[in-house]
Amino acid sequence: MSDDGPERKEFRDLATPDAAREAIASLDLEPEPERVPLAEARGRVLAERIDAALDVPGFDRASMDGYAVRARDTFGADEADPATLELVGEVHAGVEPELAVEPGTCAEISTGAVMPDGADAVVMVERTSQSGDVVEIRTSVAPGDHVMFAGADIAAGARALGPGTELxxxxxxxxxxxxADEVPVRGRPTVGVISTGDELVRPGEDLHSERGQIYDVNSYTVAAGVEEAGGEARLYPHAGDDYDEMERLLVEASEECDLVLSSGSTSASAVDVIYRVIEERGDLLLHGVAVKPGKPMLVGRVGESAYVGLPGYPVSALTIFRTFVAPAIREAAGKPEPRTATVEGNMAVRERYAEGRMRLMPAGLVDDAERNTLVYPVDKGSGATTSLVEADGVVVVGPDTDYLAEGERVEVQLFSPEVRPPSAFGAGEDDPALSRLLDRLERPRYLPVGSREGLRRLRDGVPDFAVTAGSAAREVDAVDLGGWTREWGLVVPADDPEGIEGVADLVDRDLRFVNRDANSGLRTSLGEVVADLAAERGVERRELVESIDGFDRSVRAHESPARRVLAGDADAGLGLRATAEKLGTGFVPLGEQEVRVRANPDRVGKPGVAELRERVGELDDVLEGLAGYGAT
Amino acid sequence: MSDDGPERKEFRDLATPDAAREAIASLDLEPEPERVPLAEARGRVLAERIDAALDVPGFDRASMDGYAVRARDTFGADEADPATLELVGEVHAGVEPELAVEPGTCAEISTGAVMPDGADAVVMVERTSQSGDVVEIRTSVAPGDHVMFAGADIAAGARALGPGTELxxxxxxxxxxxxADEVPVRGRPTVGVISTGDELVRPGEDLHSERGQIYDVNSYTVAAGVEEAGGEARLYPHAGDDYDEMERLLVEASEECDLVLSSGSTSASAVDVIYRVIEERGDLLLHGVAVKPGKPMLVGRVGESAYVGLPGYPVSALTIFRTFVAPAIREAAGKPEPRTATVEGNMAVRERYAEGRMRLMPAGLVDDAERNTLVYPVDKGSGATTSLVEADGVVVVGPDTDYLAEGERVEVQLFSPEVRPPSAFGAGEDDPALSRLLDRLERPRYLPVGSREGLRRLRDGVPDFAVTAGSAAREVDAVDLGGWTREWGLVVPADDPEGIEGVADLVDRDLRFVNRDANSGLRTSLGEVVADLAAERGVERRELVESIDGFDRSVRAHESPARRVLAGDADAGLGLRATAEKLGTGFVPLGEQEVRVRANPDRVGKPGVAELRERVGELDDVLEGLAGYGAT
Incomplete structure (x- = not known):
């Protein structure tokens, strides 16, 4: 759909990843060196060698408090037979000496002071005694003792720091x-970030969901990646669907920047504009790389600036940025790859792959109890933003690899050198008390996939713990770390205008209901209540379910049904008393269910899991003010 | 000398290092949280949990280009038996749909567009064919296929990011x-840096060496450390020796900052001012810690601000900052210690220590050929600034440790998480061609300690290579990597006003000479010329040496004698033709000497040494324009 413009250069074959790297490397992002004030030089990279222009210290300097002497005058002196010298004055740090030390004399001197003429050594004050103008020296010193000679630290002309040194x-x-109060450093490449989707709105602006608008994720993400790699990011205003304006911005950015990045637009027209500008003012080096994701990647030149087009899905954009663009920015800035840019680990599960082109597999990290790093795949191209924080980095899988075996050693290129594996990793039910509990852990990761899916993942051995609500259908070998109870029921509008009293009303009356998804423990408990009602009435459960308008209308999070009710889109939703209280809606209680935190037995010894167990054991604070909650 | 003020609180015993840490921890540096724009949030730490305030996406969203359909209308369709639907229009991303999909109809839809009313699935364009208003659907889809439902990515109310998350x-x-265009983050503690020595001058200002002035090293170093630890550094102007002004600045800083740091002044009066301000306006918690260096460390409070006084020597100041202060700043900023803050290695040499108090031993790192990290001690309290870049970090040696054995495993707390071991580490002669050669290596470390000392160190097994000039007295097992020749002689004023023609003039006439130190290969070659002259004259070498005024006046770097000559402080100095050309002085040639680069045989396989060997093999570029040099 986006490859049929008649004016476009033809690229019949996808470029290899190496060819893509070479194309980007050929673009020359390196800016001119610059001079920065010393106070702003930290983290920058020296552009040239620095030789010392002066001696340090610039004078012969006393390195002790004591007396400046001629060493020869102290020869033979000791405790039993001190030398006696005449005191001719004192010399302080930061002051030019106005005296000279002639044979038989000495001068009081402070650490850091200039050695007076004639003196060639300092006697520590502890080995002397002074009485009026007479000083007894109870030790002998050699020339140079306790003196740092001019240039002894750094000599003028000496090589001090080499080019490429990180400051x-x-x-x-x-x-x-x-x-030096100014330092010659490598320039930071200026990287323009252009946002092209018609539907994108900058964070902070008003969002019109009814028009299909979404917030622009990639601009700030990529800009942060640019800064982290040592570049200077410049965000250009969003051009919306005004293609003339988009062209104007692209040209402006190419004139102001060393590199311009845009991330994939879903609009073919926007891609057309970018194509046209590159063709008219620059050179398109490649279109399409044999890599998943990132197949539609563009590399070219607009005027003097380099241009790279990134995919649109946030994880894909960050992946391609991390793999192809960040190394080029670091190279241009003269910064080495941080040592924490990659980690090694073992695959926690088997992962099949057989597509014949390189795959950049987003991966999450979790440590086992012995601090071995395990690696698991996340985000199967869903385009979900949450995958951004579920994935810690990328595993490069070669085109000839059919699968990664469980336990296989892999290297993960982290999305940021600051990324660390979670201290504890859980999956399962979402719950407001759990959210508070997670707040008290150091660096948890929690995927609210529902009780059922959480247990499935626990059984597969990836997470450290699962959280379940209600009766768990699945048998899983797990260690119970504790739990609490929560009151659940139907969230209805304030004051319950429809007079809903229970599930029977949903079955018998024409009411719009919003359910939770099948993985949710709330849905399981609701199913049980419906089954009880069916048994009472002597009908099939299925019959009742079909009479509830919206039983299959399921939403993802514990507050979602309540929010639908609040928005007037439903008469009742499955939810918690705590949610109803928080949002100020009505509530029809249907029961209490247990929420249990259950750990992988192999991970109980892991510090983060031990911390979790401790917090689960001290629930009073966590549950304070949460309606319908109780410790168990 | 600095402990006798009558108004001072008495601290009879040195505090333990743990007590010092506790005292600093008790000072509470944590600033209020703040809100920062998203574009400036990278590297900051969330102050509170972020729950989603909206569904992402905010609408049911097509995740493919194709046709929006009612899934039920496609049931049973396949290639052989396609379903036929009437096309009722199109929906683009970013636009509100103005149509509804009734049974038997479909709408063209772009990725990212809002699903129109009625439609519950998308058929990929590849599985369809369109002819006028009729679309053939050649596959069946289930409800939800290729649709991301509202809130499926992030549901409103869901926990998105926890407090303490690094962004x-x-x-x-x-x-x-x-x-979110603004983010609630932990505040960065404001740390005031005060400079107190009378003799200190800020970089960039004029330096009066004759008054004993030196540039202030600690202020910018500590400020950079503060920023690296996550604080915001504020440098206060230098008060010089005006104690009223110093008091005013200290009070001002304590009012503006969460923490005030000063580094040890050599002036007792400055310490007095700090004491008085703390006693009058705050509380002195401890004075003196049982740690080397850092014994004179002060910890207290001035008004609402914390105060820590650091030692004066740059390496000592950075060491105490790294060990006691940086962790407190990171804690206040909510930043974890970077994973690269410490490295482990084995002691390259035995190091004796038996002083009964904890020692913070500055240490350098070097990798062996197998990439094992070796650790060696540097800076024995010399106060040298060059030790700053010789030392990579600090090894904490307990008070009961008598020695660290060669090969013993130690942990090094790096001075910065960005510090890396050198790619190649050498020691020996200083030489301008060598400086150029080093510029071409990735991350070399070179200590210009002279040929003799360089060989000694090579023999002791710490550096990777040594560089020698002239005949090497020492027998060392080494691999020769190559070398070059340089012309040496006497540097004299331009046009040689004294008409000096050789060493005989220095012996026979009343000329002031500046020599190099005994480790220098130049000095060795000069010694040989003097010995030849003595043999020629039939006298003792010692006799001639004693007739040369300044034979024992030795300076550290290859340019230093020439600079003395240039400054009019000497009539002749030992040096190189290249130096004379560079500085525009006269030159009396005495000979040529070989400069050899010699590697530790065990390190020849190390990549940095291999790189060095390669560079030594391609000398033409390096030597270009260097007078008196030749390849060998």
């Missing part, structure tokens, strides 16, 4: 010593 | 999806 506090210190 | 690009992405 950390200690290098800032050396530059300070040399008196 | 990397992916979290920025999730916050974007939620429309």
């Amino acid at each position: 950390t506090p200690r290098e800032i210190g050396l530059l300070s010593a040399l008196g | 990397t690009p992916r979290e920025i992405g999730l916050l974007s999806a939620l429309g």
Whole structure:
């Protein structure tokens, strides 16, 4: 649909990933070096060698408090037979000496002071005694003792720091010593980020969901990645569906930046504009790379600027950015890849793959109890934004690989050098008390996939723990870490205008209902109540279910049905008393259910799981103010 | 000398390091949380949990280009028996649908567009064919196929990110999806840095060495450390020796900052001012810690602000900052210790220590050929600024440890998480061609300690290579990587006003000479020329040496004697033709000497050493324009 423009250069074959890297490397993102104030130089990279322009110290300097002497005058002196010298004055740090030390004399001197003429050593104050103008020296010193000679630290002309040195506090210190208040550093490539989707709205602006608008995820994500890689990101305003404006912005960005990035638009017209600008003002080097995701990747040049088009799904955009673009930005900025940019681990599960092109597989990390890192695949191309925080990085899977075996050693290219595996990783029911509990853990990851799916994943051995609500259908070998109870029922509008009293009303009357999905423990408990009603009435459960308008209208999170009710889209929704209280709706109680936290037996010894167990054991604070909750 | 003020609180015993940590922890540096724009949130730490305030997507969204249908209308359709639907219009991304899909109809739809009323699935365009208003559907789809339902990605009310989460690009992405353009983050503690020495001058200002002034190293170093730890550094102007001004600045800083740091002044009066301000306006918690260095460390409170006084030597200041202060700043900012903050390695040499108090031993790192990290001690309290870049971090040695054995496993707390071991580590002669050669290596470390000392260190097994000039006295098992020749002699003023023609003039006439130190290969070659002259004259070498005024006046770097000559402080200095050309002085040639690069045989396989060997093999570029140099 997006490849049929008549003016477009033809790219019959997908480029190899190596060809894509070479194309980007050929674009030359490297900006001119610049000079920055020393106070802003941390993290920058020296553009040239720095030789010392002066001696440090610039003078012979006393390195002890004591007396400046001629060493020869102290030869032979000791405790039993001290030398006696005449005191001729004192010299302080930061002051030019106005005296000279002639044979037989000495001068009081402070650490850091200039050695007066004639003196060639300092006697520590502890080995002397002074009485009026007479000083007894009870030790002998050699020339140079307790003196740092001019240039002894750094000599003028000496090589101090080499080109390519990354400036950390200690290098800032050396530059300070040399008196440098400006430092020649590698430039940071300026990277323009252009947002092209008609439906995209910048965060902070009003969102019109009815028009299909969504917030622009990629611009800020990619900009943050640019800054992290050592570039300077520049966000251009969103052009919406005004193609003239889009062209104008693209040209402006190419004039102002070393590299322009845009992320895949769903609109063929937007892609047309980008194509046209590149063709008219630059050169398209490649279109399409044999990699999943990222097949539609564009690489080219617009005027003096490089251009790379990224895919549209957030995880795909970040993946392609991480793999192909960030290394080029780092190279241009002169920054080495951070040591924490990759980690190694073993596949937690088997992952099949046989598509004949390189795959960049988004992956999550979890540590086992022995601190081995396990790697598991996430996001099967769903385009979900939540996958962004579920995935820690990318595993590169070669085109000839059919599968990754469970236990196979893989390298994960982290999305950020700051990414760390979660301290504890859980999956299962979503619950407001659980949210509070998670807040008290150091660095948890929790996937609210529902009780049933949580148990399935626990059984498969990936998460550390699962959280279930109600009766769990699945038998799983797990260690119970504790739990609580919650009151559940029907969330109805405030004051219950329809006078709903229970499930029978949903069956018998014409009411719009919103359910939770089949993985949710709430749905299981609702099913049980419906089954009881069917038994009471002597009918099939299925019959009652079919009479409830919306039983199959299921939504994902525990607040979602209540929010539908609040929005007037439904008369009743499955939910919690705590949610009804929070949102100020009415509530028809149907029962209490247990929420249990259940750990993978192999992970109980893991510090994060031990911490979780401890927090589950001290629930009073967590549950405070949550309506319908109780400790068990 | 600095403990006798009558108004001072008495601290008879040094505090333990743990007590010092507790005292600093008790000071509460944590600032209020703040809200920052999303574009500036990278690297910050969430102050509170973020729950989704909206569904993402906010509408049922097509996730493929194709046709929006009622799934029921496609049941049973396949290639052989397609379903036929009437096309009622199209829906684009970012536009509100103005149509409904009734039974038997369909609508063209783009990825990202709002599903029109009635439709519950999307058929991929590839499985359809359109002819006028009639669309053939050649596959059957289930309700929900290729549709992302409202809230399926993130549901309103769901827990999105927890408090304490460090914001990397992916979290920025999730916050974007939620429309957040401002983020509640932990505050960064404001840390004031005060400079107190009378003799200190800020980099960039004029330096009066004759008054004993030196550039202030610690202020910028500590400020960079503060920023790296997640604080915001504020440098206060230097008060010089105006104690009223110093008091005013200290009070001002304590009012503006969460923490005030000063580094040890050599002036007792400055310490007095700090004492008085703390006693009058705050509380002194401890003075003196049983740790080397850092014994004189001060911890207290001035008004609402915390105060820590650091030692004066740059390496000591950075060491105490790294060990005691940076962790407190990170804690206040909510930042975890970076994973690269420490490395483990084996001691390359035995190090004795028996002082009965904890020692923070500055240490350097070097990798062996098998990429094992070796650790060696540097800076024995010399106060040298160059030690800053020689040391990579600190090894904490317990008070009861008498020595660290060669090969013993130790942990090094790096001075910065960005610090990496050098790619190649050498020691020996200083030489301008070598400086250029080093510029071409990735991340070299080179200590210009002279040929003799370089060989000694090579023999002791710490550096990867040594560089020697002239004849090497020492027998060392080494692999020669190549070398070059350089012309050496006497550097004299331009046009040689004294008419110096050789060493005989230095012996026979009243000329002031500046020599290099005994480790320098230049000095060794000069010694040989003097010995030849002595043999020629039939006298003792010692006799000639004593006739040269300044033979023992030795300076550290290859340019230093020439600079003395240039400054008019000497009539001749030992040096290179290349130096004379560079500085525009005269030159009296005395000979040529070989410079050899010699590697530790065990390290020849190390990549950095292999790189060095390669560069030494391609010398033409390096030597270009260097007078008196030749390849060998």
